[in-house]
Amino acid sequence: MKKILHYSFLLTILMISSCDKGLDDLNKNKTSPTSVDPVFLLNNAIINSSFPVKTLVFDMGIVQQMVTPNGGVLAGANFNQDSRDITQLPIWAVYYQNVIKYNYDVIQNTKSNTARSNLYNMARIYQAYAFMILTDEYGDIPFTEAGTGYSNQLLLPKYDGQQGIYTKIIQELTEASAALSATGTIETSDVLYSGDIAKWKKFGYSLLLRAGMRLSKADPAKAQTTVAAAFAGGVILTNADNAYIRHDANYNQPIGGILNGSEAANFYLTKPFVDQLKNTNDPRLSAIAVRYVGATSGNGQTAAAGSTNAAQQIGMPMGKDNGTIVAQATTDGLASFYDYSQADRRRIVKTTSPVFLVSAAQTNLLLAEARFRGWVTTGTAAQYFSDGIRAHMDQMATYDANTAVAAGARDTYVTANPLVVGTELQQINTQYWIASFLNGPEAFANFRRSGFPALTPNPYGQPNNPDVPNGTFIRRLTYPTSELSVNTTNVNAAIAAQGADKLSTKIWWDKP
Structure with missing residues (x-):
């Protein structure tokens, strides 16, 4: 009986030892890279x-x-x-x-x-x-x-x-x-x-x-x-x-992804941009723009309604919100603001x-x-x-x-x-x-x-805008909240050196 127990113990040890030999190799992922070129x-x-x-x-x-x-x-x-x-x-x-x-x-x-x-x-x-x-x-x-x-x-x-x-x-x-x-x-x-x-x-x-x-x-x-x-x-x-x-x-x-997705009906070519191209007979206008003539909603902006004819392009004026743009579209002879010209998402801003x-x-x-x-x-x-x-x-x-x-x-x-x-x-x-x-x-x-082109500042919210004073443009982007709340000491030192953390603060090379 003792011999049987002895041999069984030895067999168990040998089996464990035999299994253990390959475990290191088995546990290595041979398809996962350890470095990247x-x-x-x-x-x-x-x-x-x-x-x-x-x-x-x-x-x-x-x-x-x-x-x-x-x-x-x-x-x-x-x-x-x-x-x-x-x-x-x-x-x-x-x-x-x-x-x-x-x-x-x-x-x-x-x-x-x-x-x-x-x-x-x-x-x-x-x-x-x-x-x-x-x-x-x-x-x-x-x-x-x-x-x-x-x-x-x-x-x-x-x-x-x-x-x-x-x-x-x-x-x-x-x-x-x-x-x-x-x-x-x-x-x-x-x-x-x-x-x-x-x-x-x-x-x-x-x-x-x-x-x-x-x-x-x-x-x-x-x-x-x-x-x-x-x-x-x-x-x-x-x-x-x-x-x-x-x-x-x-x-x-x-940009193509968003303009062919959730924001397809939300962004329009501006009047200054369209007018610059249109008034100089610039052939790039037909290459860039599309106007969904008669569209009264995003659903109306179909390929069949789209016109790339330069003469038909009308840019959206600056300074309007989704309330005031309605009256402006009527003044411009459009069916709705969805009728203004856009960058053609089926051509120039594809995904x-x-x-x-x-x-x-x-x-x-x-x-x-x-x-x-x-x-x-x-x-x-x-x-x-x-x-x-x-x-x-x-x-x-x-x-x-x-x-x-x-x-x-x-x-x-x-x-x-x-x-x-x-x-x-x-x-x-x-x-x-x-x-x-x-x-x-x-x-x-x-x-x-x-300082060019000679654009007129966006009038929206002026003259009482604390971020962008009357008659001026945005000159920089402000620091993100994550920096202000986490990297506070360093970002505050930058603000002290550069100037107020506002959209209107000029950066170093931005001179008159």
Whole structure:
């Protein structure tokens, strides 16, 4: 009996030992990655930088391209109204939680890896681009300590002044663009340019040109040297080099998604925007706009009722709410406010429409101004001006085959609208406003920098608006509630340095 018990015990031990040998291997998940190629982190940064839907509420409304007469969660630029929960959503939360974080990780993971030098510098360029958007929207922002929450446990980052941020952005773009090398590893998996070094260089130098032009009033000397360096490096001059994010059925364009969904009947092209295009016989109006003639509700905005005829387009006036717009629509001879022109969601703002970050149109127009100022000495302002218009008209075909502008119509418009002595800055920057349609942050930034187009301030709520004084425009977005309640000390230091946390407070480079 004792022998039987002894053998049983030994057998049990052997079985346990035998089973234990494979447990370590069995418990390893062979399909779950233990590391991620940093190029895919860069891709996450890129695809998350498509402009969020709330840029409709502020940026595009401030520059009077699209507006809604409705309030609630849509209240913002349409009513000159501060809404801190909404000002967090357009750029702040999306960029800091995704774009800045992912770029920072790529930079940290590749800065000492000479084999991935190109990826390191691509991430530096894209990080500079993201920070430029953030500081242009808000002014002083977390910069030096941004993105370090995981690596350094800095969960409450300090804010940097915008002047210093721009100095660093210019340095990063200059160094990273120059450091890109066609002899290094080509990062073919990148979703922006598939690792094309020549195009990444042009993207970096085009951003440097943009950064230099931002300083045209705040620091003209620095602006001139920066612009000259960018031009010498080589910028985007043709649509083949445009920097844009592609969307598809799986990854929808954010603005296209909302305008083809819950807000389809809520946003309209403004009267200033439609009138600018209509009064100059601009063929882009037919490519951009649709009017659902006779519509009395959202359900009436059917494809059959839609007209893209430029002569029939009517923009919605600024300063109306969903009460006063009813009488205005009657005055304008419309069936209802649903009868005003919209950006065509079946063509230019589809769910699969691209989002342009930097385009040949924008770059040529900036060069037109730079040449006018004498900051570049090659070419003529008139040629850059007309090339910019042509580039944007040709770019329209990228949205949809039915948004293409015919070459004949393009050339007729360019011939009829030359650059005129005495009105150069107004003409150039009005065209920049048109060429930046759907790029709300860039249109908003350049409008503040240049003062053009010559728009009339949105009268809603004035003259007694505490956020936007009578006869003025929104100049920045306010800090989100999350920062005020959690990162209180640092955000209050920024407010003390920059000025009151109001929509009307000007950022550093926004000079008269």
